[in-house]
Amino acid sequence: MKKLFTQLRNEWRGNFFLALELLVVFVVLWYIVDWCCVTARVYFAPMGFDTRHCYCLMVNRLTPNSALYTPGRTVGDDMDDLLEIAERLRHRPGVEAVAISQNCIPYGDGSNGIEAFVDTVPVYAMLRLTQPDYMRLFRIRGVAVQGADGRTVYTASSDSLAAVLGPGTMVLSRNAAADCDALGRPDATELLGRRLSLWKPDTDNSLRVAGVAEPMRWNHFTTADQWGGPFLATDFPREVMVEYENPAYLQLSVRVTPEADHGFAETLMAEADRLYRVGNVYVLDVLSFDQLQHIEELEDVNEVKTQLCILGFLLLNIFLGVVGTFWFRTQHRRQEVALRMAMGSTRRGIFLRLVAEGLLLLTLAAVPAALVALNLGVAELVDVGRLPFDAPRFVLALALSWLLMALMIVVGVCYPARRAMQVQPAEALHDE
Structure with a gap:
């Protein structure tokens, strides 16, 4: 190491510009790696639910223009028919759970907000108006439940969440009160x-x-x-269902067993008119949640693909630039390699x-590059909307960037160095 430092100092002019190039490239690569790490961490984080083997049934109500329309049916009758x-x-073979909900299914295109109050401090959250089986159907991950007897059970399952959700109760997500700093909760x-209390503080409209x-x-x-x-x-x-007046505004979700999830949608639609049309309410369509996920995430997927193409192009340029620089540098030192071999150095040592x-x-260039990258992160010039800029995120991107550039340097040195070492020392010195 001492000899390396001495040689680098003696060749400081050429090494200075090379180190400057490595510094700039390191910062750009760190930015690319940081974005990729954030996107990957967000994408593979737990969703909090499971939609495998789940289907959404779109229901609707016949109009008077239909030959099958039954006159005189009220909104209450329609909701009874939906139930x-x-x-x-x-009772269909292979069905594990069924739940009716309003505008709150996973990968849905709409949502409802609600405001609850802890004392007088508001808590804003998404309202999930649904039957208890919703928890079991989507495998909602529980944290804790408390029964009517006041007994608290931690590490709760989706079944226990479904058991406690009913008239007069609610289920909160763990982070629903995250913005209530004044509460310390x-x-x-x-x-x-x-x-x-719901909607207004200190009202009788409250849930436990x-x-x-x-x-x-x-x-x-x-x-x-x-x-x-x-x-x-x-x-x-x-x-409460009756208040929405039309079953088309509600969603009917179904979970089936893995064994029954083979042509389930096609089979159900083939039997829909015979088995699942009650009164004026009928099943309009059946969509798997994989289809709903594809529709919901299509725009985001296309945006990420575009960004990955741009970043991939930049990464390719960085790879070719770094490899080419060290390739040329090693090839240019062919005579030095030959001289070292003539003085007794081994091929492995060279x-x-x-x-x-x-x-x-x-490594020397990475030190100031890390300071530049740290300032970029502190100034929030990176993606902080999805993940906060913290020490683990910074260190992870820094380590991966160093490893990638180290791999590029090794690739740039490996082939020309091996070729230079295959030349006889006397021939290389004679050329010089």
């Missing part, structure tokens, strides 16, 4: 058993917090703290020396 369809689906688990669940992310490109993550789930009784020299230059 009857749901009950028939529960960033975790909603501490609100178990308390009654929270009977369960706490993990947040449900909106899609794979948003975090649990963004809109859609914090939620407040309440029961969806028949009298190769390791050339690689170590490149890595030492990279």
